Amino acid sequence: MIVALVLRGMAWAELPLPVVRELVRANKLAQIEYTFQQSDALEGIDLVWTEQRVPGQAGQWIQSQLLNISQDVWKG
Numbered sequence: 001m002i003v004a005l006v007l008r009g010m011a012w013a014e015l016p017l018p019v020v021r022e023l024v025r026a027n028k029l030a031q032i033e034y035t036f037q038q039s040d041a042l043e044g045i046d047l048v049w050t051e052q053r054v055p056g057q058a059g060q061w062i063q064s065q066l067l068n069i070s071q072d073v074w075k076g
Contacts, residue, residue: 001065 003020005011007028023029047063049055055063 002011002013003015003023006013006015007023017024017031020029024031045066047066049059
């Protein structure tokens, strides 16, 4: 779902390399090297928005999608 949005140029994301490795090799996605990134494993995901404005439809959808994923998936 997120990958599809990124491929359409509608979003950006930090994704685990094993998930998108073939897309990077095919030059469909760009890999950005961070000096602070120590591994391909992410410890968590932060979703941030301002208190002065309610997230729009897309923001609410992403929040609900992330909250509906079992914690076991993130630990796996």
